[in-house]
Structure formats: C-alpha cells, structure tokens
Amino acid sequence: MxxxxxxxxxxxxxxxxxxxxxxxxxxxxxxxxxxxxxxxxxxxxxxxxxxxxxxxxxxxxxxxxxxxxxxxxxxxxxxxxxxxxxxxxxxxxxxxxxxxxxxxxxxxNDPARALTRFDLLRALSAGGVNSFGVEKLDRGVSPERWPVFTRDDRSHDDGSVSELLHSSGELSRHLDDLAAGGADLGHRTLVEYVGSPGEDGLFRKYAAIRLGDAIIPCHVFFGQHWVVKHSEVFDEATAREELKYIEANPHQEVLHRAFELAGIEYGRADYGVVNGRVEIWEINTNPYLIRPEYTQQETRRAALAAFSDRFNDALRELLDR
Missing domain, CATH: 3.40.50 (Rossmann fold)
Known part of the structure; x- marks a missing residue:
C-alpha cells in the first residue's frame, strides 16, 4: 500500500x-x-x-x-x-x-521560521496588517492606547485572561492579582483592544484556513460579548451572512499576506473587521475544522458544506500535484 x-x-x-x-x-x-x-x-x-x-x-x-x-x-x-x-x-x-x-x-509551518502568538502579533503589527500593539507583561508595559487585555500565550482555550482594562490603575491591580496567583508573566501578553459590534449589536469573529496556496473562509461566529469563542446567535440572517462570507472570500489577499509574514502554510486565522480593516488575533496551527457539535446546528449546514467542499478541493489539489 x-x-x-x-x-x-x-x-x-x-x-x-x-x-x-x-x-x-x-x-x-x-x-x-x-x-x-x-x-x-x-x-x-x-x-x-x-x-x-x-x-x-x-x-x-x-x-x-x-x-x-x-x-x-x-x-x-x-x-x-x-x-x-x-x-x-x-x-x-x-x-x-x-x-x-x-x-x-x-x-x-517549518518550525525554524513559523511565528506564533507574541512574535506573530508583533510581525503583523510591524508589517502593517494589524493596527494594535502587543507587549510582554514581564518586560514592563506602557500601553499607547486603552483599553487593553492580557492573555496566555500558550493556550487557545483560555483566550483572554482578563476583562478589558481601561486605565493604568486597573492594569496595575490586574498584574498584582496575576503575581499573587503565581502566574508566569513571561508567558502572558498585553494586547491593545480593537473591536466594535456591528449595527445589529453583535460582535463577529471571522476565521479562515490556509492550506498551501489556498485561503478558505471557515466560519463567522456571532456573539454579545467582545470575546467570541463560539456562535451564540443562530437565525436566518446570520446563516445568510456566514454563507456569503465563505462564498465570497472577501479578505483573501490580506490573509495570504499575513500567513506569509507568519511563515505558516497551514493554520486558521481568527480575526475581526474593524472600520473595514482586518485585525488578526491569532493563527492556530492545529485548529478544529468543523467541531462535532456544529453538525447539529441546522441553520449552518449550508455554510459547513460550503467550507468543507472548498477545503476538500484544496486538499485534493495539493495531493494530486
């Protein structure tokens, strides 16, 4: 065989x-x-x-x-x-x-050149993809703009480890709490927050996969909170918007540039769109493609199938070279 x-x-x-x-x-x-x-x-x-x-x-x-x-x-x-x-x-x-x-x-994703988490976000900011700054908490931080939040560099599950912090006083108290809890500040990053809800009051998290040369829109999640880990709203309007996003692939060019800056040929970029600008929060090099529970979300079936068809086509093209 x-x-x-x-x-x-x-x-x-x-x-x-x-x-x-x-x-x-x-x-x-x-x-x-x-x-x-x-x-x-x-x-x-x-x-x-x-x-x-x-x-x-x-x-x-x-x-x-x-x-x-x-x-x-x-x-x-x-x-x-x-x-x-x-x-x-x-x-x-x-x-x-x-x-x-x-x-x-x-x-x-050659590990000699692929960038992850902090180094990735610094490169995307320096390269003009992102507008927000990041700093390591153990290096002393002085944000240029507020609000900010902190996150664990090593975990996808925890996401942000703080709520939004709006002043140096709030940040100082948060750092004291982390230190009291024995947190390793060397693995935590301070991030300047950029984001805003849409006209409908919902926050959106976009995600797209890179596989080789292909950029494949994966999903749009909708939520009431600024941290959107999973979709909270399932109706005809969100279903249409998600499917349209997957079919149109509207951010292909800037996403490809971001993956190139990162040295990553396979992974999922999670991002928002703020005032028409793509702002990338992270690239996960081992993402769920379609979680098991998504299959039960009937309003999303067309979007899931559209993503799967495109991903399988890109994989088939790669395998047949």
Whole structure:
C-alpha cells in the first residue's frame, strides 16, 4: 500500500481536531493523509527527559528512528507549534531538518521560521496588517492606547485572561492579582483592544484556513460579548451572512499576506473587521475544522458544506500535484 504523501504532525493527545474531520466531512480523503504524533513530544517525567535527549542526539547525528522511507514529494505539516515547551520545540526543529533532507520533501509551518502568538502579533503589527500593539507583561508595559487585555500565550482555550482594562490603575491591580496567583508573566501578553459590534449589536469573529496556496473562509461566529469563542446567535440572517462570507472570500489577499509574514502554510486565522480593516488575533496551527457539535446546528449546514467542499478541493489539489 502506498504511503500518504501528506502527513500532519501533532502534539500528543491533540489529533482529535483532524481525526473528527476526516471521519466525517473529509472521509473520502482519509486514506490519502496521515496524522501522526511527534515522536517524543508530550510525555513527562525523568524517563521521558532521557529519551528526549537521546532522540535529539540521534536527529542531530543524522539517524532517524527505523521506519519506511517517505515517498518522493512528501509534505509534512507541523502543527501545535504555539503550545510547545522549549525542549519540545528543540526536538521538533531537529526533526524538521532531518525530514527536509529527503528528496522533494516540503515542510508546512517549518518550525525554524513559523511565528506564533507574541512574535506573530508583533510581525503583523510591524508589517502593517494589524493596527494594535502587543507587549510582554514581564518586560514592563506602557500601553499607547486603552483599553487593553492580557492573555496566555500558550493556550487557545483560555483566550483572554482578563476583562478589558481601561486605565493604568486597573492594569496595575490586574498584574498584582496575576503575581499573587503565581502566574508566569513571561508567558502572558498585553494586547491593545480593537473591536466594535456591528449595527445589529453583535460582535463577529471571522476565521479562515490556509492550506498551501489556498485561503478558505471557515466560519463567522456571532456573539454579545467582545470575546467570541463560539456562535451564540443562530437565525436566518446570520446563516445568510456566514454563507456569503465563505462564498465570497472577501479578505483573501490580506490573509495570504499575513500567513506569509507568519511563515505558516497551514493554520486558521481568527480575526475581526474593524472600520473595514482586518485585525488578526491569532493563527492556530492545529485548529478544529468543523467541531462535532456544529453538525447539529441546522441553520449552518449550508455554510459547513460550503467550507468543507472548498477545503476538500484544496486538499485534493495539493495531493494530486
């Protein structure tokens, strides 16, 4: 049996994002892709530390664990880069260097150049994509504009870890609370807030996937709060708006530029549109494509199918090259 030409590499326990999609909406392509856990990444303890050191040494001296030779033209997609511990990142970078030595191999999200979280947002601001600034909390912060919020660099689930802070006094009290709770400020970022609800009073979170050369609109979520993690409003108007967004792909050009600045060929950009300008909040390198519960949201079925058709077409084109 021929080996898949495209392999997604994921952190231990993080394969569910892809497994669900390829069991359902992408089932026809499941046999053409591989989903594998990074070797040595995600375990804990002294024994793991010793194994990690041995694996790093093996990678650096040019010997890989025994296995089949990848087919010519293989594509390896590095995911979960934003949640790696430092030693894990070191191993993943070494793995990337060994894999790219194989003839015709392509790396998506090469860990040597892909930017995540803080570095990503700084690059997007410097590159003129975003208008807002970010600072590391442990470096001393002096926001140029208010309000601001703080967030954990290592987690997609927590999102922002504060409410909006409107003054230096509120920020100072928040920092005191974090310190009292033992928070590592080196992993927390202060973000200048930009955003506003639409004329209907709803906040919108847009999301689009990059896969190779393709930008594929994924969803629009609607909510009452400035942090929109999941859609809270399901009616005919929001269904029409979401489907129109997916079909029109209105922000393709600026999103492609943002992904290029980030050095990311596979991932999902989460963003808002403020006064007509795209403002990117993060790029997730191992996103859910379609969550299981979304299938039960009948008003969104047309939008989910439209996204899936476009994603599968882009994946098929990549596999058939």
């Amino acid at each position: 021929a080996l898949p030409r495209l392999t997604f590499l994921v952190h231990r326990g993080k394969d569910y994002t892809l497994q669900h999609y390829f069991k359902t909406w992408g089932a026809e392509l499941r046999e053409r892709v591989a989903i594998k856990t990074y070797p040595g990444v995600g375990a804990t303890g002294r024994t793991w530390s010793k194994r990690l050191s041995r694996r790093l040494k093996a990678l650096r001296t040019g010997t890989l664990p025994p296995g089949r030779t990848p087919p010519a033209g293989s594509v390896y997609v590095f995911t979960d880069l934003e949640i790696m511990a430092s030693r894990e990142s070191e191993l993943v970078r070494a793995l990337a260097r060994r894999l790219e030595a194989a003839p015709g191999t392509t790396l998506f």
